[in-house]
Amino acid sequence: SPVENTDDGGEIETIGLMVQDLSNPFFSAMQAGVENAAEDMGAEVVTEDGRQDLGAQNEQIDAFIQQQIDVLLINPVDSEGIGPAVQRALDAGITVVAVDVTAKNAEAFITSDNVQAGRLACEHLFESIGGEGRILIIDGTPISSVQDRVQGCEEVMKDYPDIKVAGHQHGDNNREEALTVATDMLTANSDVDGIFAINDPTALGANLAAEQTGTEDLVIVGVDGSPAAEKELGNSDSMFQATAAQAPKQLGVQGLDMATKLFNGEQLEDKKRLVETELITRDNLDEYEGWE
Amino acid sequence: MTETSRADESAPAADAGAIAPPRAGRPRFASLWDRYGILGVLVLMIVLMAVLAPNFLSFDNVFNVARAASINAILAAGMTLVILTRGIDLSVGSNLAVCGIVSVLLWTSGMPAAVCILGGIAVGALFGLLSGALIAYLALPAFIVTLGGLTYLRGTAYLLTDGQPLIADDLGFRLMGSGFVAGVPVPVVLMLAVFAVLWFVLRHTRFGTQIYAIGGNPEAARLAGIKVKWTIVRVYVIAGACAGLAGVIFSARVMSGQPTAGETYELDAIAAVVLGGTSLMGGIGNVQRTLIGAMIMGVLSNGLLLMNVPYFYQLIIKGAVIVLAVAIDSLKNWKRA
Amino acid sequence: MTETSRADESAPAADAGAIAPPRAGRPRFASLWDRYGILGVLVLMIVLMAVLAPNFLSFDNVFNVARAASINAILAAGMTLVILTRGIDLSVGSNLAVCGIVSVLLWTSGMPAAVCILGGIAVGALFGLLSGALIAYLALPAFIVTLGGLTYLRGTAYLLTDGQPLIADDLGFRLMGSGFVAGVPVPVVLMLAVFAVLWFVLRHTRFGTQIYAIGGNPEAARLAGIKVKWTIVRVYVIAGACAGLAGVIFSARVMSGQPTAGETYELDAIAAVVLGGTSLMGGIGNVQRTLIGAMIMGVLSNGLLLMNVPYFYQLIIKGAVIVLAVAIDSLKNWKRA
Amino acid sequence: MSASLLRMTGVSKAFPGVQALTGVEFDLHAGEVHALMGENGAGKSTLIKMLAGVHTPDSGSIEIDGHPVSITTPQRAVDLGIAVIHQELNLAPNLTVAQNLALGREPRTRLGMLDRKRIQREAAAKLDRVGGGIDPDAVLGTLSVGMQQVVEIARAVAQNARVLVLDEPTAALSETEAQRLFSLVEEMRGQGMGLLYISHRMEEVYRLADRITVFRDGHWVGTSPRAELEPEDIVARMVGRTLTDLYAHEQQEPGEAVLEAEGIGDGAGIGPLDLTLRAGEIVGLGGLIGAGRTEAAQLIFGAERIRTGRLRIGGRTVEHRSPLDAIRNGVGYVPESRKEQALFLEMSIRDNVVTTGVGLDQVSDYGVLRGGRISQRVAAQVDALRVRCSSALQRVAELSGGNQQKVVLGRWLAIAPRVLLLDEPTRGVDIGAKQEIYRIIDRLARDGVAVLIISSDLPELLGVSDRVLVMRNGSIAAELTREEATEETVMLHATGVAAGSR
């Protein structure tokens, strides 16, 4: 039995924000963006961490329904699996907008163009190594944003017939696992020219692995544009050379904007916003604003 | 664990005066606290949450708690039987994922809903059979066999779905997750049914007695003509079937087969069993108390969410409360000592 | 586990050297297999990988394997002592995270490298003390106390870092992760040192004998005047200190404090211990064999990566091999029966 | 003579490394009690485990009523009419008495459910047959070992078997319980059952057995009607030599009081107890099972907390908060159940001997064990106690019961206690080893140790003690001099029938 939305047409008082994994700086930047914007609106933000567990996110949505929040910005662990829970929220009169990852049944979504991010990063990688050579791909957990990036990379690869993939492994999206996996991959393949990593923590882990195995002349690229990546790019002899930067704050702020409009009964021109990513290299590092 | 088992062994004899008359002064009490101590913890927690958490006692929320706890509770029910025989099943979380996926795969391949549900459960039972056979007939340690199961079943779940969630918008058995029976959510009804059946099995069937006997003294059970190995196998089959049912409910609830479903659920299930006072040394415990254990965990999760406690603090509080709950429950041993 | 425990009981003392000279008719081969059966599994696996995986036997890769396995091995070393006393420590993975973070925090607050290292280890020991005290003095089940620890320590790790990885590019003790001593990676040197020390402790000290006595028969140990509770506390302190050291190495290796570090490492550590043949029922086992167990797991992970086996299949193979390894190791019990 | 009910011919059985039985012969008639005797490890239990379907023979045949049978499972043994009471208790401690009695044969209702009422009813009937008034609803683990043994007997008797095997059934029984068992055995013999009876107690065997078979080292040595055998012959057959003067104890003038207990008690059922142990004196402590003898010893030893009264050792008031305190004050304790309370079965003889709170300190410097010191100490005990083993590094689990008991004694002797408390020190130990243990006790007394010995074996209690205390209901009911103490007087005080009983 859906809860009546008691303050229909009124002000937004409570905003629920659900992210996949708060321990990733990307999501905490998003959280900061949403909180700032909410403060300006005089609304309160309640954040929940999905811990990569769809079951937990289901439970959290049920709790949000109990709390009678007005707006839900959701970054689901899984786009489709969250569908029924989103529907429950809608039935309870909550406005739901998906951020960063699409969510089934959500009224609108805004995400980075992950395919484009993969394209950007890999294009840079292939050019830097002269259009030919052997590369490693360090993949992550099987979620759509990650897979889109790999897809983008593979799309570009069609234009570079002399690029060979020497190894393709999964690194759990984090630094430590990437370090272990990359160390082993570099041992198995001594003549590698570059690495594409699906996000910055993975890229930086691979970078550590390269340093520790004494590998030189490697080009490593990632996706994110995180503060740690920025810092590493600033280091002129690092093998980590580029990242396709996302704008988590913007995703959050714009997502909230879309939600506010929907909440107030306005029509959105674009219910599906894709935000382009921007390639950051050592050359344009100074102009990059970063996540802070 | 050492200390606890000793406490158990020193349980007083209520009436052992056949040969020498019972000695004066031997305390003959505490059976109430023994049985209901952990229920007291649950009640305490509910009262606390009702005061602290807004909407906690609302009609809907009561069902939210029960529904959210149902998957863990169903896993814990099967786990109780396993632990009663001195075993453990670490593979239930991964098994849940595989079974959930299988049920969705059956649906997308055009099977009727009933077949999908039964198919999911059957696959869970089958993997339980595999673990149980290795444990009982090859005498391998349950911990390692099911830790292996945790790993290869997760791989199987990824393989079956190619790592992608398997979407089924038109899932025929979606009511298994979101339906209601007489106003009660279906997962809750199923949970209660599982507990009722297993309560009956443990209490009123020969199989149940055999489980306790094996947990209490496997050698004695063997000499009494009980088929110890076969009984153990059946227990793992039941735990697997419970994981299968939980997987079907999970899939129905998220209308898709998720390869990452159920990660670390095995530890929650074991926690519910042990919170309920079932001994990891086997032979002592029952499913009623496991249900209470699972509810304590569910109430805690839900209450902390409703109170908007930040996630980091939720973890700290949860960890502390688990320890506290067994500490309170163990007070009974102190009075004895 | 029922059946296994019985099989274990009939296995001769793993306490190497304490085995009687074979009696008439006792096949000598059996005792060789008992002691080195699991080593045989490791050798088999190395041979297999050398054939199948490119570069597996390269000089660099041998150290890669050892370095990658070192964290698990160090956790498993401490875990061995805990399991010998019939306990278990599920909190080591979370403890590792907290300790790693503390060491980085100490560095960023300007402490010298030595203080950071010792500080990290000390914090681990402290949390071990807490668990140990609850288990020994309040007689709470180790499984639950350390499951609580797993949860609240993870929360603590998040809290200390505000959930974010704590990057320290100038980490003063980075050599703990990436340095070399006489050509051998520092984590490998530290791992060997830990094993040497704990081997000595178990084999040549009063404390070691007390550990085996408590694991073998806690009641007899108490009646022999051994301070059972205090010994148990010390064992958890050691396991905690090992987690602390592993955390420092971890941080040094990734040059940051990671709140998500060490998730599910506890299961890997237990797997290494049990693969090594230490009985979960306590009293039987040693650290040498745990090292072999950890190496089996390391070789497997590394070899599968080198062969570029797809991730899903890696999981399936790993799970199956773990089960297979104990099955091979248990063949010795079959010959006896 | 009646025809053989059960016949075993040329039966052999080997375990890895041990030839437990070699071509043994055995036959049992209907309506007889056939005693099987032999040293620890002679293969008695192995023989009956083959009857019980636990082990299968490597070679040889088993016949029942002249028909060859193969007993492959415990269930098969039951079907053949063989009931076995094993040496180790085989009951589930977590189940009730009634559930244990029905175990494996639970009656069910027509719907397939457990028939709880019938289980209840039948349990009461089965218990009635053996007497004892045990509550069928009691959880088994809460009963004393003796009462658990009674349950085990009730279960075997209820099978209405034709062959009943009893493997050391009286080891954990007190005198009265044993008496009840004896009349039960006689009653069953009268009904035409064949009974195979294993015991290390000579009096019992003489009282019950019609024929006696002796095994030595897995070989059949001989079978004779009881009337044709003197106890000395049996012993000679068992140990391969003659044993004279089993107890060989000469009372000596006791020295000064070493341990004085004044009104000690646990605040519940035990005490207040007064007792004094003098240097060089052996004091026996008798009583029925559950009289509180073990608990009294454990109070003195600090294994249980003393709540009332006080304890003095060497004139000094002491407080024992843990066994370690007691050990430091020179008190040693050999518990009644060696496997559960004393031994580390998986550890070597060497480790078992040095593992005490004080012993480990003595053989280590700064916590590091000194191998030389350990070897010396262990060798001294192994030699002095004549522990039969292949080396001090042998696992204790591999030793016979008597040798295991010597290892436990050695552990305490190694730290040279002033007071030694012995709780049933010869339970389940063969006669040869018993004699050696009595010698050790005697030598200890000569060396000035104050010894308290708890025993349910009355001849033994009277044979070794200088003075006998009798406990009843947690208090001391009587103190008897060596001359006053007879089986009758001890039993009278233990049961509370004696007039002068306190």
Ligand SMILES: Nc1ncnc2c1ncn2[C@@H]1O[C@H](COP(=O)(O)OP(=O)(O)OP(=O)(O)O)[C@@H](O)[C@H]1O
């Ligand atoms: N399961 C087994 N595995 C290996 N050896 C065994 C096993 N059971 C018995 N033995 C060995 O067989 C021999 C005979 O043992 P058994 O138990 O039959 O002796 P027993 O005559 O009953 O002795 P006791 O008087 O001590 O009960 C002993 O050496 C014993 O160690």
Ligand SMILES: Nc1ncnc2c1ncn2[C@@H]1O[C@H](COP(=O)(O)OP(=O)(O)OP(=O)(O)O)[C@@H](O)[C@H]1O
């Ligand atoms: N009346 C009773 N009620 C409950 N438990 C009892 C009772 N009597 C004895 N026990 C238990 O049975 C065990 C044996 O009793 P205890 O050791 O005090 O007697 P004992 O005279 O030494 O008998 P035993 O001959 O068995 O050594 C103890 O663990 C005690 O707790």
Ligand SMILES: [Mg+2]
């Ligand atoms: Mg025997």
Ligand SMILES: [Mg+2]
């Ligand atoms: Mg006693």
